[in-house]
Amino acid sequence: xxxxxxxxxxxxxxxxxxxxxxxxxxxxxxxxxxxxxxxxxxxxxxxxxxxxxxxxxxxxxxxxxxxxxxxxxxxxxxxxxxxxxxxxxxxxxxxxxxxxxxxxxxxxxxxxxxxxxxxxxxxxxxxxxxxxxxxxxxxxxxxxxxxxxxxxxxxxxxxxxxxxxxxxxxxxxxxxxxxxxxxxxxxxxxxxxxxxxxxxxxxxxxxxxxxxxxxxxxxxxxxxxxxxxxxxxxxxxxxxxxxxxxxxxxxxxxxxxxxxxxxxxxxxxxxxxxxxxxxxxxxxxxxxxxxxxxxxxxxxxxxxxxxxxxxxxxxxxxxxxxxxxxxxxxxxxxxxxxxxxxxxxxxxxxxxxxxxxxxxxxxxxxxxxxxxxxxxxxxxxxxxxxxxxxxxxxxxxxxxxxxxxxxxxxxxxxxxxxxxxxxxxxxxxxxxxxxxxxxxxxxxxxxxxxxxxxxxxxxxxxxxxxxxxxxxxxxxxxxxxxxxxxxxxxxxxxxx
Numbered sequence: 001x002x003x004x005x006x007x008x009x010x011x012x013x014x015x016x017x018x019x020x021x022x023x024x025x026x027x028x029x030x031x032x033x034x035x036x037x038x039x040x041x042x043x044x045x046x047x048x049x050x051x052x053x054x055x056x057x058x059x060x061x062x063x064x065x066x067x068x069x070x071x072x073x074x075x076x077x078x079x080x081x082x083x084x085x086x087x088x089x090x091x092x093x094x095x096x097x098x099x100x101x102x103x104x105x106x107x108x109x110x111x112x113x114x115x116x117x118x119x120x121x122x123x124x125x126x127x128x129x130x131x132x133x134x135x136x137x138x139x140x141x142x143x144x145x146x147x148x149x150x151x152x153x154x155x156x157x158x159x160x161x162x163x164x165x166x167x168x169x170x171x172x173x174x175x176x177x178x179x180x181x182x183x184x185x186x187x188x189x190x191x192x193x194x195x196x197x198x199x200x201x202x203x204x205x206x207x208x209x210x211x212x213x214x215x216x217x218x219x220x221x222x223x224x225x226x227x228x229x230x231x232x233x234x235x236x237x238x239x240x241x242x243x244x245x246x247x248x249x250x251x252x253x254x255x256x257x258x259x260x261x262x263x264x265x266x267x268x269x270x271x272x273x274x275x276x277x278x279x280x281x282x283x284x285x286x287x288x289x290x291x292x293x294x295x296x297x298x299x300x301x302x303x304x305x306x307x308x309x310x311x312x313x314x315x316x317x318x319x320x321x322x323x324x325x326x327x328x329x330x331x332x333x334x335x336x337x338x339x340x341x342x343x344x345x346x347x348x349x350x351x352x353x354x355x356x357x358x359x360x361x362x363x364x365x366x367x368x369x370x371x372x373x374x375x376x377x378x379x380x381x382x383x384x385x386x387x388x389x390x391x392x393x394x395x396x397x398x399x400x401x402x403x404x405x406x407x408x409x410x411x412x413x414x415x416x417x418x419x420x421x422x423x424x425x426x427x428x429x430x431x432x433x434x435x436x437x438x439x440x441x442x443x444x445x446x447x448x449x450x451x452x453x454x455x456x457x458x459x460x461x462x463x464x465x466x467x468x469x470x471x472x473x474x475x476x477x478x479x480x481x482x483x484x485x486x487x488x489x490x491x492x493x494x495x496x
Contacts, residue, residue, distance in 0.1 A: 067119055068189050073134045075111030078103065079118060087120020092146065097127040105130040112183065117141040117191060125151040126214070129178035129186075137191020137230055145175040145195040145216070145236070149203075152214055158243065160272060160295030160303035160333060162391045164212030165237075165264075166204075172214030174241070181222040190254070192231040193217065200236035201262055213237035213264070223247050233257060238266040239285065244305050248276045255283040259320040262286030267317070269293055272305035272333050278312045288353075289317035291326040292335055294362065297395040300332025301361045307333070312340045323350035329387040331401065332362040341370040350379045351413075354403065355387040358427060361399035367406045374413030380440060381408060382421045383455075385428040404431035414441035417449075419465060423492045424454030433457030435471070439464045453490025 070077075078100055080087075085096035097115075104113030112132025119140040126145075129135065137143065146152075154170040157163050164171040175195055178184060186193075195216040203209050216235035219225050223246040232239050233256040240255070242248045250268060257265035267283040270276045271293040283289040294300060294307045317324040324345035327335050345351040351374045354364055374380045383403065403424070411419075419440040424430035434457055442449065442465065452468035459467045461476040470489065473482040 068139050070116050070136060070138060070189075072114065073136070073185065073187075074107075074114040074132075076104070076107050077114040077116060079116045080122065081118060085117075085122060087118065087122045087141075089121035089123055089144065092124060093122050094125040094127060094146075094151075097124055101128060101130050101133070104133050108132040117143060117188075124175075126153060126173050126175050126177055129176065129181060129184055129219075131181045132183045134185040134187065135176075137186075137188030137193070139189040139191060141188065141191035143176075143191075143193045145197075147196050147199045149200070149209070154211060158271075160244075160300045160305065161330070162296065162299035166212040167210060168392075169211065171212035172236070174215040174218035176217045177220075178218075178222060179220040181219065181225075183224045184219065184222065185226045185228075186217070186230060187226065187228045188230050190229055190231055192233060194233050195235040195239075197234040197236045197257065197262060197265065204263060215239065215241040217241070218243065219245055219248075221245070225249070226251070228252050230254075231256065234262070235265050237264050238269045240268045242270055242273050242276070244272045245270075245276075246274050248273055250276075250278045250281060252280045255281065255285060255289075257285040259284060259286060259318065266291050266322075270307055270310060271295075271330075272303070272307055273310070274306070274308045276307075276310040278310075278315070280314045282316050284318040286321055287319065288322045288326040289315070289319050289324050291328075292338060293328065293330045294333030294335055296330040296391050297332055297359050297361070298399070299391060300330060301399060303333060305333045306336060306362075307331075308336045308338075310338045312338070312343070314342045316344045316346070317348070318346055319348045319350070321349060323353035323382070324348055325351075326353045326355060327364055327367065329355040329357060329360070329389065331356055331364060332360045332399075334362040335364045336366045338366070339368045339370070340372070341368075343369075343371070344373045344375065345377055346375040348377050350382055351377045352381055354383040354406070356385055356401045356403065356428070357387045357389075358385075358397050358401075359388075359390055359395035359399055360401045361396070363402040363404075365402065365405045369406075369408045369411070371410040372408070372412070374411070374416050374419075374440060376415040377413065378417045379421055380411070380413065380416050380419040382423075383430055384421075384423050385425050385430070386423070400428055403428065406430075406432070407434040407436075408438065409434075409436045411435075411438045411440065415443050416440045417442070417444045419450060420468075421451045421492060422453065422455045422468075422470075423451075423490075426454060426488070428454075429488075430455040431457070433471075434460065435463055435467065436460040437463070451492045453492045454488050456484075456487045 083096040114134040213236040215238045220243040228251040231254040255267040265286040267289040452470040458472040
């Protein structure tokens with residue numbers, strides 16, 4: 001005989017069961033998921049804005065606040081103040097950073113060194129990092145880039161670009177720079193590196209600059225790079241630019257710039273890099289949140305370093321000017337084996353984009369998109385093969401890129417005007433594109449909103465909205481239902 005449960009315990013168990021059922025139902029709704037992600041994004045920005053006006057070491061109430069203990073991550077640790085640094089937002093600390101980095105450079109065989117940047121505003125001109133170094137930004141620590149461009153060094157053009165991206169000849173270096181390094185970490189308690197880009201953007205618009213603007217952080221020809229738990233904001237140009245690097249990790253990083261009036265402030269641009277992980281980040285900037293690159297036209301073809309084996313996951317991104325995640329347009333060394341998953345793109349012009357052109361050469365292949373959410377986006381998925389920006393007139397128009405083997409699985413959203421626009425051409429057809437599990441709420445009821453031209457591929461199962469006629473139709477079991485006979489027709493309409 002089974003002894004009955006006491007009434008109190010029985011009621012308690014019933015309440016727990018009901019709670020579990022309610023929670024399961026709650027999280028099963030796409031609308032609820034949107035709400036949760038919106039709340040997370042809103043409070044991330046709210047916290048950033050609030051923290052940006054609080055004085056270092058002082059709480060919002062005006063009371064002195066003890067800083068969080070700084071972990072020791074290297075055998076030797078130093079404070080910037082040990083080298084004469086003054087965090088008053090006025091004193092220039094370039095010499096302090098340079099002296100500290102020089103001291104750490106002598107400790108490589110002994111485990112390297114850690115440079116702690118305490119709470120404060122640390123104005124500086126550009127400085128270089130060294131191998132086996134950790135740059136640790138405490139809570140309320142902010143490195144400020146000096147706004148006088150005369151104090152930013154000039155560097156040769158990148159070999160895979162041939163020229164500066166905006167002007168021929170030299171380019172400005174980055175605020176935080178490194179080359180030929182190994183084992184570099186930039187981290188902290190969400191301290192900030194601030195490029196103070198407003199003056200650069202204004203001079204760029206007024207055509208007062210003679211050289212291409214510099215990135216905020218640029219690491220070149222290096223390996224084993226980690227950037228985590230910090231905020232990067234208001235870069236003069238691209239924000240984080242790893243160039244020809246291996247084994248790069250970007251985790252839990254916030255990247256911010258105005259969504260209008262901050263030209264070319266890409267968030268993260270892996271360029272001729274391999275073995276890259278970008279995860280758990282929030283990016284809202286004035287250009288592409290992420291743009292994967294590998295060189296520009298004949299210079300990129302000659303340099304011959306692809307970007308490959310890249311994983312992008314668990315991101316919330318926004319771009320009102322360009323796209324959330326882009327591949328190209330500078331992709332002449334090739335881009336392959338890229339996975340983008342668990343991505344929310346909100347209030348943006350475009351969500352995910354592939355862009356290239358005749359003259360680029362190279363390839364874009366083996367690209368996988370999974371679990372994408374679009375919320376209030378003008379164009380969801382776009383592939384464009386006539387992005388005709390070139391470094392000079394010496395490019396080879398017969399150098400045609402190959403674009404193929406691209407899959408989209410689990411794409412959902414609301415408030416999307418054009419869910420898909422694939423614009424191949426007779427010279428650059430797009431091949432082997434797969435769509436599966438697509439359901440996107442629309443704001444525009446015109447018939448041709450799934451737009452295609454010169455594309456070959458397939459749709460597996462039922463998707464919404466209905467696909468273009470260029471694609472083969474398969475059922476959920478992978479059996480062919482209807483073969484397309486119209487791969488080369490085009491119904492791309494840029495007026496929508």
